[in-house]
Each structure stands twice: as structure tokens, then as C-alpha cells.
Amino acid sequence: MSDFIIGLTGGVASGKSEVTRRFEALGVHVADADVIARAVVEPGQPALAGIVERFGAGMLLADGRLDRRRLRELVFADAQARRELEAITHPAIRAALQAECRAAPGPYAIAAIPLLAEAGGRAVYPWLDRILVIDTPAEVQHARLMRRDGVDEALAASMIAAQVPREARLAIADDVLVNDGHPEHLDAPVADLDARYRTLAGASLL
Known part of the structure; x- marks a missing residue:
């Protein structure tokens, strides 16, 4: 039973899946x-x-x-x-x-909610203990979308604009993981966050 729940979110092409895969490799259950x-x-x-x-x-x-x-x-x-x-x-x-x-x-679980900020954040998900935002600069999102989905620059821009602004996601964050480089660079910050969440989950039981 996991009584400590992390809400994970981020904009389109921010690398949410890369991050959740690393948490899962550390034995953390991710509900999608x-x-x-x-x-x-x-x-x-x-x-x-x-x-x-x-x-x-x-x-x-x-x-x-x-x-x-x-x-x-x-x-x-x-x-x-x-x-x-x-x-x-x-x-x-x-x-x-x-x-x-x-x-x-395990001591904690992750709820991966791509549109958490759009849905209303903690007001709609009051059972989240912390919110982790995967943050990526807009220019990196553009480049990833064009490469990943084979879309042109205009469509990539419209896909990003259809979501809440980056600032709105950051406003609901307890923790921020900046993902603006190679996926390998995620290993260390994810391990640090995992250690922090295990400590916090343990403390919440005291």
C-alpha cells in the first residue's frame, strides 16, 4: 500500500515517459x-x-x-x-x-497526469502529496515535436500553445526536473528525487 502519492506532469514533448521509465526501473509504481x-x-x-x-x-x-x-x-x-x-x-x-x-x-507511487495543470491541479487532485513538473524550454519542445512526430514548426507551435503556459505548470510544482538535454542526464536527478520521496513517505507514516 502506498500512502504517499506524487503527481507527475509536464508539457507535450517534455520527456515525461523517459522520466517515468526511470522511476519504474527503481521499483516505483506509475499509474498512467x-x-x-x-x-x-x-x-x-x-x-x-x-x-x-x-x-x-x-x-x-x-x-x-x-x-x-x-x-x-x-x-x-x-x-x-x-x-x-x-x-x-x-x-x-x-x-x-x-x-x-x-x-x-512500495513506500510511494506516481500518478502520471499530463494535463494536471489544465485540470485544476491540487484543487481537483487533493490526494496528491507532491507535484513533480518535468520542465522543458519551449524551443526544446519545438525541436522534439518536429523530430518525434514529423510535424512542421507551425503545427509544433500550435500543439504547445494548446496547453497551459509553462509558468502555470511551474506554479503548481513542489519539485521541478529540468529536462533539456540527453535522456542519460535524467538518471541522477531521478535517483535524487526517488531518495527524497522515500524519505518523505517514511516520515509521513510517523
């Missing part, structure tokens, strides 16, 4: 909000029933699974529909994230 977001809309899940009730059975594929593409097209074109979808799925995602972290072995 993106993975859970897909799981809560599987057939038989209450959130899927809620989506069908609100948006109709036309949102289902022939096999009863969610037609993600059709739903995505709908909510991207309709801000009210997007808010209604989020009201159905977000509580389920948050509850599943917390449950997975609490059930994890």
Missing part, C-alpha cells in the same frame, strides 16, 4: 492517466454507459466498444459537449488513478 482514460470507457464500465446515455448509441462501434474517433470529432467541434464528456469521464479517471496508487507496493 492516459491508460486509465481508455480503460474507464471499456464495455461494461459505468462511464461508457454514461456516454451512451448522453450522446446516444451512435457513439458505439458494432462490437459495443466506444467509437473514439466519432466522439473525438464531436467534442472538438462542441465545447459544451466536451465539458459534458469530461463530467462523465474525469471523476472515473481520478478515482481509478487514486485507487491504483493506493494499492501499489
